[in-house]
Amino acid sequence: MADFNIHILGCGSAFPTTRHMATSQIVNLRDKLYMIDCGEGTQVQMRHMRIKFNRLNHIFISHLHGDHCFGLPGLISTLGMLGRTGDLFIHAPKGIEDYLQPILNLFNKGLPFRIQLNQIDASRQALIMEDRSMEVYSIPLNHRTPTCGFLFAEKQKEAHLIREMIDFYQIPIKCLCQIKQGADYTAPNGEIIPNNRLTLPAEPAKRYAYCSDTAYFPTIIPIISNVDLLYHEATFAEAEKERAKETYHSTAAQAAEIAKRANVKKLVIGHFSARYEDDTILKTEAIRVFPDTILAKEGLVLPVE
Amino acid sequence: MADFNIHILGCGSAFPTTRHMATSQIVNLRDKLYMIDCGEGTQVQMRHMRIKFNRLNHIFISHLHGDHCFGLPGLISTLGMLGRTGDLFIHAPKGIEDYLQPILNLFNKGLPFRIQLNQIDASRQALIMEDRSMEVYSIPLNHRTPTCGFLFAEKQKEAHLIREMIDFYQIPIKCLCQIKQGADYTAPNGEIIPNNRLTLPAEPAKRYAYCSDTAYFPTIIPIISNVDLLYHEATFAEAEKERAKETYHSTAAQAAEIAKRANVKKLVIGHFSARYEDDTILKTEAIRVFPDTILAKEGLVLPVE
Numbered sequence: 017m018a019d020f021n022i023h024i025l026g027c028g029s030a031f032p033t034t035r036h037m038a039t040s041q042i043v044n045l046r047d048k049l050y051m052i053d054c055g056e057g058t059q060v061q062m063r064h065m066r067i068k069f070n071r072l073n074h075i076f077i078s079h080l081h082g083d084h085c086f087g088l089p090g091l092i093s094t095l096g097m098l099g100r101t102g103d104l105f106i107h108a109p110k111g112i113e114d115y116l117q118p119i120l121n122l123f124n125k126g127l128p129f130r131i132q133l134n135q136i137d138a139s140r141q142a143l144i145m146e147d148r149s150m151e152v153y154s155i156p157l158n159h160r161t162p163t164c165g166f167l168f169a170e171k172q173k174e175a176h177l178i179r180e181m182i183d184f185y186q187i188p189i190k191c192l193c194q195i196k197q198g199a200d201y202t203a204p205n206g207e208i209i210p211n212n213r214l215t216l217p218a219e220p221a222k223r224y225a226y227c228s229d230t231a232y233f234p235t236i237i238p239i240i241s242n243v244d245l246l247y248h249e250a251t252f253a254e255a256e257k258e259r260a261k262e263t264y265h266s267t268a269a270q271a272a273e274i275a276k277r278a279n280v281k282k283l284v285i286g287h288f289s290a291r292y293e294d295d296t297i298l299k300t301e302a303i304r305v306f307p308d309t310i311l312a313k314e315g316l317v318l319p320v321e
Numbered sequence: 322m323a324d325f326n327i328h329i330l331g332c333g334s335a336f337p338t339t340r341h342m343a344t345s346q347i348v349n350l351r352d353k354l355y356m357i358d359c360g361e362g363t364q365v366q367m368r369h370m371r372i373k374f375n376r377l378n379h380i381f382i383s384h385l386h387g388d389h390c391f392g393l394p395g396l397i398s399t400l401g402m403l404g405r406t407g408d409l410f411i412h413a414p415k416g417i418e419d420y421l422q423p424i425l426n427l428f429n430k431g432l433p434f435r436i437q438l439n440q441i442d443a444s445r446q447a448l449i450m451e452d453r454s455m456e457v458y459s460i461p462l463n464h465r466t467p468t469c470g471f472l473f474a475e476k477q478k479e480a481h482l483i484r485e486m487i488d489f490y491q492i493p494i495k496c497l498c499q500i501k502q503g504a505d506y507t508a509p510n511g512e513i514i515p516n517n518r519l520t521l522p523a524e525p526a527k528r529y530a531y532c533s534d535t536a537y538f539p540t541i542i543p544i545i546s547n548v549d550l551l552y553h554e555a556t557f558a559e560a561e562k563e564r565a566k567e568t569y570h571s572t573a574a575q576a577a578e579i580a581k582r583a584n585v586k587k588l589v590i591g592h593f594s595a596r597y598e599d600d601t602i603l604k605t606e607a608i609r610v611f612p613d614t615i616l617a618k619e620g621l622v623l624p625v626e
Contacts, residue, residue, distance in 0.1 A: 031402055032364045032395070056395040057362045059337045082398045082428050086391075090337070090361040093387045097336055111427060118423045122416060123387050 018319035020045050020170060020222050022245065025061040027286030027312035029251050029265075030083040032056075036288060037314055038083040041247070042067055043168050043224060045149055051075040052166060052226050058087035059094050065315060069098055074145060076152065077108035078228060079138070079163035080115060089119045092131065100129045107145060107152075109138040109162040138164035141239055155239050157230035159264045165227035167239060170320075175215035185209055222320045225280070228287050231261065232270040237278045245320045246275050247312070250285035253297050268298035272305035286312030323624035325350050325475060325527050327550065330366040332591030332617035334556050334570075335388040337361075341593060342619055343388040346552070347372055348473050348529060350454055356380040357471060357531050363392035364399050370620060374403055379450055381457065382413035383533060384443070384468035385420060394424045397436065405434045412450060412457075414443040414467045443469035446544055460544050462535035464569045470532035472544060475625075480520035490514055527625045530585070533592050536566065537575040542583045550625045551580050552617065555590035558602050573603035577610035591617030 021044045028036025038055020042062075049071040051058075062069065072095075077085050085108070095104065106112060113133055120131065136144055136154055139162065145152040148171070155165035174196035182192070187201055195201055201209040225240040228249035240246055250272075251265035260267050266274075268285055275283035283306050288295050295311050302309040310318075326349045333341025343360020347367075354376040356363075367374065377400075382390050390413070400409065411417060418438055425436065441449055441459055444467065450457040453476070460470035479501035487497070492506055500506055506514040530545040533554035545551055556570035565572050571579075573590055580588035588611050593600050600616050607614040615623075 030398070032368050032399060034365070034368050037365070038395075056392065057365060060339075060342070060362055063337050063339050080427065082395055086395045086398075087361065090343075090387055090391045093335070093391075094337060114423060115427055118419060122385065122420055 017317075018321050019219075020224070020320040022224060022247070022284075022318045022320060023065060023067060024284075024286070024312045024314060024316040024318070025058055025065065025067075026055050026314060027288065028083075029287050029289050030081065031290035033290045035293075036290075037061055038087070039228065039287060040087065041226065042072075045168075045170060047071055048147075048149065049073075050150070050152070050168065053078055053084040053228075054087040054091060055083045056086040056090075059091045061314065062091075069095060070100065072104075073102065074105045074107065074152075076144075076166050077106065077112060078157070078165060078226070079109055079159060079161050080111045081161060081229070084229075085112075085115070088116065089123065092116075092120070092124060092127070095129065096124060096127045103130045103132050105132045105134060105145070107134040107136055109164065110135045111162075136164060138162035153239070155225065155227060155236050157227060157236065158233040159229045159231065163229060165225060165230070165236070165240075167243070168224040168226070170221040170223065172221045173218035175211070175218050177215055178213075181209075181214050185214075187214075224320045227274075229265060231264040232266050232274070234274065234277065237274065240274075240278045240280065242279050242281075244281045245284065245318060246278065246280040246282070247284050247286060248274055249287035250298050250302060251287050251289045253292070254301055256289070256291075268302040269305050272302040272309055275306040275309070281308070283309040284312050284318060285309060288312075322622075323626050324524075325529070325625040327529060327552070327589075327623045327625060328370055328372060329589075329591070329617045329619060329621040329623070330363055330370065330372075331360050331619060332593065333388075334592050334594050335386065336595035338595045340598075341595075342366055343392070344533065344592060345392065346531065347377075350473075350475060352376055353452075353454065354378075355455070355457070355473065358383055358389040358533075359392040359396060360388045361391040361395075364396045366619065367396075374400060375405065377409075378407065379410045379412065379457075381450075381471050382411065382417060383462070383470060383531070384414055384464060384466050385416045386466060386534070389534075390417075390420070393421065394428065397421075397425070397429060397432070400434065401429060401432045408435045408437050410437045410439060410450070412439040412441055414469065415440045416467075441469060443467040458544070460530065460532060460541055462532060462541065463538040464534045464536065468534060470530060470535070470541070470545075472548070473529040473531070475526040475528065477526045478523035480516070480523050482520055483518075486514075486519050490519075492519075529625045532579075534570060536569040537571050537579070539579065539582065542579065545579075545583045545585065547584050547586075549586045550589065550623060551583065551585040551587070552589050552591060553579055554592035555603050555607060556592050556594045558597070559606055561594070561596075573607040573614075574610050577607040577614055580611040580614070586613070588614040589617050589623060590614060593617075 026037030248271035331342030
């Protein structure tokens with residue numbers, strides 16, 4: 017299992033089917049969990065996929081369409097029953113308060129934790145969350161209602177100490193923190209040991225971009241350029257290109273075009289229209305444009321590497 | 322398949338598990354559908370059980386706890402996408418408007434059908450809906466919030482005409498309607514043919530009672546007396562009797578005691594606590610008191626006969 021993984025909880029579009037659940041994903045960075053979107057049934061999918069509820073502190077909602085947020089009230093109630101006490105942060109476009117506050121007032125009067133709503137301006141790229149290991153940026157998208165994607169950028173990790181060298185120079189523990197961050201070491205006799213003799217470089221920081229729902233929108237390309245993994249919606253096949261345009265969704269080929277132009281490492285497509293009994297057509301059409309494309313699927317765990 | 326069936330969509334309690342869905346049932350009388358409760362995931366269960374969305378006109382919500390109504394917004398959105406035009410009636414205790422109206426305003430501006438909210442006084446027994454084939458009465462229950470069960474009473478059907486006798490007396494078509502309703506027939510020569518020579522009696526009308534969530538509450542016994550099928554919640558086993566009392570829920574034995582005292586024909590228990598990996602203990606404890614008890618289960622179709 018990689019350090020940084022994406023768990024697909026649901027990758028269908030608005031209309032319910034027996035094949036796909038409504039949209040939700042878990043970004044898992046060394047067992048710290050971030051949720052993206054929370055369609056109806058998300059909490060049950062979490063159970064099925066054995067996702068730990070208590071590891072989740074941040075939920076990012078891309079837009080206020082039901083298939084991306086109707087699972088929030090149930091999940092919040094369950095977190096309350098589980099006795100959560102730490103704040104839960106919900107980052108979402110304006111309107112989230114009008115949606116959630118009346119429900120919280122009616123159903124969750126005695127909630128043992130606080131909900132911190134962070135209303136995002138979905139129309140611009142901005143840093144919307146930062147913790148010790150991750151930065152999350154909004155990605156403005158082009159849908160029927162204010163919508164943004166999210167760029168999850170892992171922070172650069174510290175270098176690895178070379179145990180044998182630390183022992184050889186008898187470096188005191190108090191100096192190790194600075195060395196991990198790149199400092200040279202000055203021995204008691206004045207000798208300077210350069211950092212590159214004491215450490216091995218950390219793995220490069222990884223980035224994951226989530227873009228749903230959106231029409232074909234090349235404006236996002238500089239933001240998601242070179243990411244390690246891109247999730248892009250692919251609601252329709254080329255035959256429904258007109259329908260995609262009307263509804264501000266993308267075709268699989270358009271998703272692949274974005275991936276290609278942004279030079280991403282790997283593409284995963286999702287948000288499949290209920291009309292496709294078999295999503296293979298979407299994969300086939302995407303692969304013609306961007307070969308390293310896979311289909312999202314409930315239960316799939318994708319490494320960001 | 323009987324004329325009158327109950328489809329169990331979900332029979333778990335508030336806490337989500339991989340074994341049970343949140344509460345919802347479909348009452349199906351000759352393909353006319355009535356929904357009772359609508360927990361999160363109900364619309365997906367409808368898909369799995371091939372329940373026809375367009376046959377549903379009335380939804381009855383027992384109380385405003387999330388596990389009984391958090392599936393409504395998603396179901397309403399889906400009915401809209403399906404192009405429904407006929408009114409949808411939602412019968413629920415007071416508060417339903419405060420819950421649904423803000424969601425409808427935010428998510429369902431262009432809904433192609435009207436939602437008629439019928440706010441029920443959950444504290445009294447009353448006729449809350451009547452159509453050509455069914456009467457539905459509220460059953461006051463004893464829970465932490467205003468809650469009522471529902472008694473579905475099929476209307477007495479018309480008698481069956483005996484084809485041979487109708488032909489023998491050459492009875493005109495225009496007289497048949499009254500004969501089916503019990504009238505005698507007066508032949509052109511003045512001879513009176515008594516109704517019982519022309520018809521066979523209809524099957525007796527059937528009744529189904531749904532009681533969830535509630536503490537042990539014998540007040541309901543006269544209302545549900547002699548019903549053909551009783552659904553009663555049985556959240557806990559006897560070992561958790563104190564917990565049942567505190568949370569205004571019932572044990573399986575208490576559900577069976579209600580069934581026995583009300584002299585119902587058959588009992589189905591549900592709303593099982595997530596603590597039971599295997600619900601058999603609940604069945605075992607209920608059967609000791611009322612032998613004709615079965616466990617609810619997702620996907621089960623129970624005839625009311």
